[in-house]
Amino acid sequence: MASIANSLPLKHGISLWCPQHASLNRTRLPSSFRSSASARRYGVVSCAFANENREFVIVGGGNAAGYAARTFVEHGMADGKLCIVSKEAFAPYERPALTKAYLFPLDKKPARLPGFHTCVGSGGERQTPDWYKEKGIEMLYEDPVTGIDIEKQTLTTNSGKLLKYGSLIIATGCTASRLPDKIGGNLPGVHYIRDVADADSLISSLEKARKVVVVGGGYIGMEVAAAAAGWKLDTTIIFPENHLLQRLFTPSLARRYEEFYQENGVKFVKGASIKNIEAGSDGHVTAVKLENGSTIEADTIIIGIGAKPAVSPFERVGMNTTVGGIQVDGQFRTSVPGIFAIGDVAAFPLKMYNRIARVEHVDHARRSAQHCINALLTAKTHLYDYLPYFYSRVFEYEGSPRKIWWQFFGDNVGETVEIGNFDPKIATFWIDSGKLKGVLLESGSPEEFQLLPKLARSQPHVAIAKLQKASSVEEALELAHASVQAGAV
Numbered sequence: 001m002a003s004i005a006n007s008l009p010l011k012h013g014i015s016l017w018c019p020q021h022a023s024l025n026r027t028r029l030p031s032s033f034r035s036s037a038s039a040r041r042y043g044v045v046s047c048a049f050a051n052e053n054r055e056f057v058i059v060g061g062g063n064a065a066g067y068a069a070r071t072f073v074e075h076g077m078a079d080g081k082l083c084i085v086s087k088e089a090f091a092p093y094e095r096p097a098l099t100k101a102y103l104f105p106l107d108k109k110p111a112r113l114p115g116f117h118t119c120v121g122s123g124g125e126r127q128t129p130d131w132y133k134e135k136g137i138e139m140l141y142e143d144p145v146t147g148i149d150i151e152k153q154t155l156t157t158n159s160g161k162l163l164k165y166g167s168l169i170i171a172t173g174c175t176a177s178r179l180p181d182k183i184g185g186n187l188p189g190v191h192y193i194r195d196v197a198d199a200d201s202l203i204s205s206l207e208k209a210r211k212v213v214v215v216g217g218g219y220i221g222m223e224v225a226a227a228a229a230g231w232k233l234d235t236t237i238i239f240p241e242n243h244l245l246q247r248l249f250t251p252s253l254a255r256r257y258e259e260f261y262q263e264n265g266v267k268f269v270k271g272a273s274i275k276n277i278e279a280g281s282d283g284h285v286t287a288v289k290l291e292n293g294s295t296i297e298a299d300t301i302i303i304g305i306g307a308k309p310a311v312s313p314f315e316r317v318g319m320n321t322t323v324g325g326i327q328v329d330g331q332f333r334t335s336v337p338g339i340f341a342i343g344d345v346a347a348f349p350l351k352m353y354n355r356i357a358r359v360e361h362v363d364h365a366r367r368s369a370q371h372c373i374n375a376l377l378t379a380k381t382h383l384y385d386y387l388p389y390f391y392s393r394v395f396e397y398e399g400s401p402r403k404i405w406w407q408f409f410g411d412n413v414g415e416t417v418e419i420g421n422f423d424p425k426i427a428t429f430w431i432d433s434g435k436l437k438g439v440l441l442e443s444g445s446p447e448e449f450q451l452l453p454k455l456a457r458s459q460p461h462v463a464i465a466k467l468q469k470a471s472s473v474e475e476a477l478e479l480a481h482a483s484v485q486a487g488a489v
Contacts, residue, residue, distance in 0.1 A: 049154075050161035053083040053138040057155065057163060059145045060171030061086025062095055063365040064343030066118025066127055068169055069137055071373035079136030085155070085163060087144035090196060091129045094121035095173075096362050098199045099220055100393055103227035106207075108397035113196065122366060145172075147313050150336055167376060170314055170326060170334075170341040171369065174307035174360055179215075184277030189285035191302045193220065205300040206231050213237075213288050213298035215274060217244045219392060220304030222257070226394035226404070228302075229264045236267040236296055238288065243270065248390065248412055253440070256422040260404070264395070269296065277301060307360060309345045320347035323358040330383030332372035340376065342368040351385045352457070353411055363389045387457050407449050410438030410456030417467050419476040427473045429480065435459045436480060441473070448477055458484045 051057065056072065058065045065084055069092070072078040086092075094116045101111035114128045125131070132139050140157070147156035155163040176192040179185030191202045202224075206212070212228045214221045217239030228235040237244075243254035258268060273291040280286045288296045309325040318335040320327040326341040328334055328348050334341055343365040350357040364386060371384045391407040402424065414432025422442065430438035436459060439452050460483035470476035 048162055049164040050157075051083045051085070051138055051140065051163045053081055053136075054164040055081040055166045056083070056169065057165035057167075058082070058084045058169045058171055059086075059155070060084075060173055060343070060345075061088035061090070061092050061141075062171065062173045062343065063092065063118055063121075063362050064171035064173070064369040065169075066092030067122075067366045067369040068171060068342065068373050069132070069135075070119055070124065070127065071370050072137075072377070073135050075373070075377045077377055082136075083138040083140065083163070083165075084132075085140040085143060085145055085157060087142060087158075088195060089142050090117075091127060091132060091139065092118045093196075094118055094362065095194075096121070098193055098196065099223040099227070101396065102196075102199050103203065103206075103224065103230075104397040105231050106203075108230065108399065110397075119366075121362065145313065148316070150316060150339075153338070166338065168339045169372065170317070170339065170345060171343050171365075172310040172314075173344045173365075175310050176303070177306040177308055179274065179277070179303055179305070183274065184279065184285070185303070187277055187279050187285050188283055189279075189298075189300055190277060191300070193224070193302070193304070194307075202300075202302065206233065209233055209300040211236075211298050212300045212302070213296055214302045214304060215239070215288070216304035216306070217241055217246070217270075218304060218306065219245070219390075220302075222261075223392060223394050224302045224304060225261065225266050226264075227397075229261070229266050230395070230397045230400065232265075233300075235265065236269060236298075237261075238269045238272050238274065238290070238296070240271060240273050248408060248440070250416050250418065250428060252418055253426065253428050256426060257404075260402070260422070264401075307344070309358065311345060314341075317341070320356060320358070323347050323356055325358040327356075331375040331381070332368060332384070340372050342372045348384060348386075350388070351383055352387065357388075359386070359388065361388075361390055387453055389453070404442070406440060406442040407444070407452055408438065408440040409452045410436075410459075412438045412440075415464060417464060417476075419467075419470050420473040425473040427476055429462070429467060429476070431462055431464055431467075434461050434463075436462045436483070439480070441477075444473075448474075451477060451481060455480050455484065460484045 058068055072082050097111045097116045104110035117126050117128055120126050143157040143159050145155050146158050153165050176194045193199055211234045214225045214237045217237055221237055225235055225237050243251050244257055275289045275291045277285055278287045278289055285301055288298055317339055318327045325345050325347040326334055328341050328346050330349050332340045332342050344360045347356055347358045374380055389409050393405045396403045412430050414430050414437055417429045420426035424443035426442045428440045436455055439455050462483050467479055
């Protein structure tokens with residue numbers, strides 16, 4: 001007979017077994033024993049709760065969940081204790097791949113699962129479904145959480161399951177912002193990308209497409225348009241702003257990228273707003289009609305107009321109405337004891353800039369997950385000190401005339417200095433009150449990319465006039481680096 005060890009106390013007094021078996025509430029049975037014939041033979045009856053692992057529950061199946069799971073494993077606190085409940089059909093994966101290598105033409109070696117499960121994006125182990133089984137992590141797929149009872153510490157899922165938790169980690173990420181149905185936002189041929197099913201649906205359309213319209217000039221729009229160009233399709237990007245990625249790129253920098261896209265056959269319609277999407281007699285999209293009355297033909301339309309934090313049903317936990325998302329502190333604790341929020345959905349103190357922020361990026365998803373779980377499981381009390389980081393990699397498919405890869409660190413405030421001619425390198429420095437606040441580099445070497453976060457975090461004093469005289473990107477970076485070491489340029 002299996003031995004019955006003393007129970008590891010659960011946080012907030014959570015019991016693994018039904019109240020009517022009070023004597024058994026003080027014991028914790030091995031995972032091989034629970035819900036088995038042996039358990040029934042000895043009179044152990046499981047609760048109505050659908051999850052066996054109840055000490056820690058993660059809601060969400062994206063990057064943050066995968067990296068949180070790894071951190072639990074590293075601390076030896078996953079086996080028989082951790083449950084992940086997700087609306088996804090797959091184990092957590094590196095979501096950025098969906099608008100990059102996943103969309104490569106079928107003859108250009110596109111990415112596919114299990115190739116990009118977390119945590120390969122940061123050089124870690126590939127956590128396939130078998131990995132979670134081996135680590136004793138309970139996975140509940142395709143069953144999003146629809147309700148929470150904070151007082152009882154229970155969750156309800158879409159299928160009606162009742163889940164119990166001791167500590168709850170909310171990692172629900174974002175949902176794609178959608179065009180209203182009344183203007184055609186949900187017609188056949190209109191696509192949004194947030195998960196594998198979305199990307200698969202888009203690929204099916206691209207295989208038959210002739211004319212593609214991408215709505216939105218941000219990250220998603222740029223990456224999807226680059227992929228469509230790789231399919232040799234007639235591709236047009238429409239956006240209301242004056243240039244690409246307006247929230248980060250300067251007009252001069254954006255012009256460089258726009259020219260490169262145009263060289264690869266992509267057309268731009270700037271400063272344009274959509275009036276409605278038109279459909280043919282079969283209901284499938286045929287065109288995009290703009291507010292100015294013009295029409296652009298399309299048989300495939302991709303909407304990339306941003307995302308919204310997936311806070312439902314956790315509004316009672318405490319929202320931030322300014323940046324959106326769930327308000328947390330520097331250890332990702334919400335206002336409710338025992339409940340945490342990480343990744344895209346968390347509104348957290350951006351310590352180095354003394355403001356509250358919500359960051360929709362894989363780097364923050366990874367780091368916030370690790371910081372939160374480390375703080376939860378250890379005595380570490382230091383606060384999250386995140387340096388904003390964004391990047392994009394496009395035109396990386398086989399046969400592409402050139403690969404694009406840029407990285408940005410810091411804050412894009414103040415005056416800008418642009419060095420380089422985009423052949424292939426270009427760098428933009430943001431300087432505010434004499435201090436270097438942010439830096440973006442295209443096509444840097446590994447050593448140059450590694451220098452960027454050091455520059456942005458150090459915020460050295462930089463003489464703009466001297467930086468402007470740099471004859472190359474390499475010289476400009478050397479000047480900035482010297483200012484970190486010497487205190488001034």
